[in-house]
Structure formats: C-alpha cells, structure tokens
Amino acid sequence: xxxxxxxxxxLSGPSGVGKGTVRKALFDQDPDLAYSISVxxxxxxxxxxxxxxxxxxxxxxVLKMIEQGELIEYAEYVGNYYGTPKAYVEQTLExxxxxxxxxxxxxxMQVKENFPxxxxxxxxxxxxxxxxxRIINRGTETEDLVRNRLLEAKKEIDMMDAYDYVVVNDDIxxxxxxxxxxxxxxxxxxxxxASQYKxxxxxxxx
Amino acid sequence: xxxxxxxxxxLSGPSGVGKGTVRKALFDQDPDLAYSISVxxxxxxxxxxxxxxxxxxxxxxVLKMIEQGELIEYAEYVGNYYGTPKAYVEQTLExxxxxxxxxxxxxxMQVKENFPxxxxxxxxxxxxxxxxxRIINRGTETEDLVRNRLLEAKKEIDMMDAYDYVVVNDDIxxxxxxxxxxxxxxxxxxxxxASQYKxxxxxxxx
Numbered sequence: 001x002x003x004x005x006x007x008x009x010x011l012s013g014p015s016g017v018g019k020g021t022v023r024k025a026l027f028d029q030d031p032d033l034a035y036s037i038s039v040x041x042x043x044x045x046x047x048x049x050x051x052x053x054x055x056x057x058x059x060x061x062v063l064k065m066i067e068q069g070e071l072i073e074y075a076e077y078v079g080n081y082y083g084t085p086k087a088y089v090e091q092t093l094e095x096x097x098x099x100x101x102x103x104x105x106x107x108x109m110q111v112k113e114n115f116p117x118x119x120x121x122x123x124x125x126x127x128x129x130x131x132x133x134r135i136i137n138r139g140t141e142t143e144d145l146v147r148n149r150l151l152e153a154k155k156e157i158d159m160m161d162a163y164d165y166v167v168v169n170d171d172i173x174x175x176x177x178x179x180x181x182x183x184x185x186x187x188x189x190x191x192x193x194a195s196q197y198k199x200x201x202x203x204x205x206x
Numbered sequence: 207x208x209x210x211x212x213x214x215x216x217l218s219g220p221s222g223v224g225k226g227t228v229r230k231a232l233f234d235q236d237p238d239l240a241y242s243i244s245v246x247x248x249x250x251x252x253x254x255x256x257x258x259x260x261x262x263x264x265x266x267x268v269l270k271m272i273e274q275g276e277l278i279e280y281a282e283y284v285g286n287y288y289g290t291p292k293a294y295v296e297q298t299l300e301x302x303x304x305x306x307x308x309x310x311x312x313x314x315m316q317v318k319e320n321f322p323x324x325x326x327x328x329x330x331x332x333x334x335x336x337x338x339x340r341i342i343n344r345g346t347e348t349e350d351l352v353r354n355r356l357l358e359a360k361k362e363i364d365m366m367d368a369y370d371y372v373v374v375n376d377d378i379x380x381x382x383x384x385x386x387x388x389x390x391x392x393x394x395x396x397x398x399x400a401s402q403y404k405x406x407x408x409x410x411x412x
Contacts, residue, residue, distance in 0.1 A: 121394075122396065124403055127406070128406060157403070157404070158404075160396060160400050160403065160404070161396070161400060163396050164395070164396055165391070165394040165395060165396055166394060166395075166396050166399055166400060166403060167394055177390075178390055178391070178394055180387070181386070181387035181388075181390035181391045181394075182387075182390075182391045182394060184383075184384055184387035184388075184391075185371070185384075185387045185388045185390075185391035185392075186391075188327075188371040188372060188373055188384055188387075188388060189370070189371060189372075190328065190366060190367070190369050190370055190371055190372050193372055194366050194367060194372060197330060197363070197366065197372060198363070198364075198366070200333070200334060
C-alpha cells in the first residue's frame with residue numbers, strides 16, 4: 001500500500017548511554033531511514049555540504065524560525081543555535097520515508113510538545129552500576145562531579161514516562177535489532193493503515 | 207529484567223487468509239511461544255494427550271466453566287464445545303511466557319471483551335481480488351455462495367477496528383517476520399517495563 005506516510009522516530013536517553021553509536025549502526029543496516037538534517041548557525045567546516053550535513057543559516061534567520069514555530073526543537077550550544085526544521089521533517093514523511101532523530105532528553109521533550117505523533121524510544125543503560133562506572137572512568141572528575149552527573153542521569157531517566165518504548169543498550173546489535181522491530185511494528189499499527197485497507201476492500205466488486 | 211509477565215497475542219482474520227499456516231511457521235521459528243491449549247468436549251483421538259493437545263472435559267464441566275466465566279472465548283462446533291481457559295492463559299503469562307492464540311474473528315471479539323490487555327493482530331489478505339479468487343477456486347460453489355462468503359469476509363474485515371495491528375499475508379515469511387517484530391516491540395513498550403527499570407535505578411547508591 002503506497003499512500004502510507006513515513007513515521008518520525010525519536011531516539012533519546014541519558015548522556016553516556018550510547019545513542020550515537022546505536023544510531024550509526026542502525027543507519028548502516030537500514031539505508032531507507034532518513035536522518036533528520038538540522039539547521040545551525042555555526043559556520044560550515046571543510047567538506048560539509050549545505051542541505052546534507054546541516055542547513056547553514058544566519059543567526060537572525062534561525063531566531064526567526066524559532067519565533068515562528070518552524071523548529072520542532074532547538075538548543076544553543078557554545079554560542080551557536082542548532083534545531084530541527086519542521087518543514088524538512090514533514091516533507092520527508094509525506095514522501096513516505098521514516099525520519100530518525102537522535103537527540104538529548106531535553107530536546108526530545110520539546111519534540112514531544114511540537115510533534116506528539118512521533119514515536120519516542122528511550123535508550124536505557126544495561127545497568128545503572130555500569131553507567132556509574134562509565135562516568136567515573138571517563139576521566140579525572142571529582143567525586144562531587146560524578147555525583148552530580150549521576151543525579152542528572154537519574155533525572156533524565158525519570159522522563160522515561162513520556163516515551164513509547166524503552167530499549168536496553170546491553171549490546172549494540174541487540175539494541176539495533178529491537179529498534180528495527182519497533183520500526184516494522186509501528187508500520188503495522190492498525191490506526192495508521194486501516195483506512196487504506198478499507199479503501200482497498202471497497203474497490204472490490206462483488 | 208526477569209519480573210516481566212508474558213503477553214497474550216491473538217492472531218485472527220477473515221477465513222481463507224491463512225491464519226493456520228502463518229501460526230505454524232511462527233511456532234517453528236519461535237519455540238519460546240506457548241500455544242494456548244483449548245478445552246473441548248469432543249472425545250480424544252488416538253495419539254492426542256490431555257493437557258497437551260487439548261484439555262478433554264465432560265460437557266457439563268465445560269458448561270459450568272462458561273457459566274462461571276472461566277473461558278475467555280468459546281464456540282460450539284458440530285455439537286462439541288471448544289474454548290480457551292482463562293486459568294491456563296493467566297498461569298502461563300505469570301511464568302513470563304507469551305501465549306499465542308489463533309482464532310476466528312468472532313472468537314477474537316470475545317477475547318477482546320474478556321481479556322482486553324491482549325495484543326490483537328489482524329491478518330489481512332494480500333488483496334481482496336485474491337481472496338475472491340481463492341474462494342471461487344475452492345470448489346464448485348455457486349455464484350450466490352461465493353457472493354455470500356465475500357460479503358462475510360468484508361464484514362469480518364470491518365472488525366479490523368478492534369485490533370492493534372494489521373499484518374498483510376503477502377508472503378508467509380514476511381508475515382511471520384512482521385509478527386515477530388510486533389512481539390519484540392510489545393516487550394519494549396514503556397508502560398510494560400518502566401516500573402521495573404525505575405526500581406533498578408532506585409537501588410543504585412550515589
């Protein structure tokens with residue numbers, strides 16, 4: 001059935017959980033997924049292409065987009081803005097392609113508000129002990145800093161309630177395969193496809 | 207996480223769609239699934255074992271089970287009763303195993319009423335034209351009979367609205383793989399597992 005629209009999937013989770021690695025492995029296996037292209041105010045680096053790596057914009061243009069609600073989420077980072085343009089996401093979905101967004105928990109909450117029909121996947125650490133060890137082993141952070149980062153992670157995990165799915169990142173291959181199952185299964189959801197099927201039935205002559 | 211309960215999956219769809227074939231192929235690939243064992247009042251045949259093929263019961267016992275709401279669905283067929291015992295389903299789910307029920311649309315509607323927490327999967331014919339051809343080619347049915355059976359199939363397809371998922375049986379392997387994705391993805395649903403994960407977090411010392 002070809003009329004079907006794409007689905008926006010949002011992959012998020014606490015920092016340190018391995019979102020980027022999982023997302024890359026997923027894209028290697030599923031070339032049909034479209035990665036959401038962000039707008040940014042930072043200058044392009046050598047080799048980066050406008051409309052491929054980012055949509056490069058002037059600060060005033062991005063501020064205007066924010067003001068007019070044209071970004072489904074945005075953040076400021078070291079003086080530059082980064083955001084996800086609604087128009088690009090919607091156009092890609094209209095073409096029947098799924099869009100995949102890998103994003104921090106705070107950004108995911110903005111998407112939830114501006115694009116509630118998205119499918120929200122929370123990547124969960126294999127165990128909290130391991131997340132603790134990873135944070136401790138990352139470097140020469142003081143005990144207080146480690147404690148703060150863990151409290152932060154706990155808070156982020158509390159936001160799990162806003163998500164549709166929870167996937168444990170016990171092993172990258174397992175996590176990717178579970179996410180692929182979620183993608184397939186979401187396309188089988190009755191409320192997405194029933195109307196097309198019913199149309200198909202109606203056209204059969206008795 | 208080991209506290210997780212199993213899930214009851216109900217596979218249904220119009221007659222002629224290939225439910226039995228898909229179910230068998232699914233069980234060949236996933237030996238962890240428990241097939242729901244029915245009670246029946248018909249006498250056991252050679253080689254059939256009580257508690258394996260069926261729970262063989264006297265008619266009065268089954269009528270009593272129906273009266274006391276101990277069957278999540280039942281039907282009478284050529285003078286014998288067949289039904290799905292709630293106790294067996296619930297006990298298997300408690301053990302953490304998924305239960306799979308392959309059933310006619312009418313029976314599925316009864317399950318929906320008595321066990322709404324089940325996951326309902328509707329198997330859809332690759333095309334209505336093909337379902338029509340299959341019914342016509344089945345034998346020497348008159349034009350009127352074919353028309354009636356098609357009207358019946360259309361009515362059954364209208365019940366699609368009560369289902370969670372629609373899977374097209376375009377190819378057995380594809381259909382089985384979609385159903386397996388649904389099984390995996392349902393186990394990742396946040397509302398099923400979030401509380402266990404939160405418990406796991408709570409136990410980590412900062």
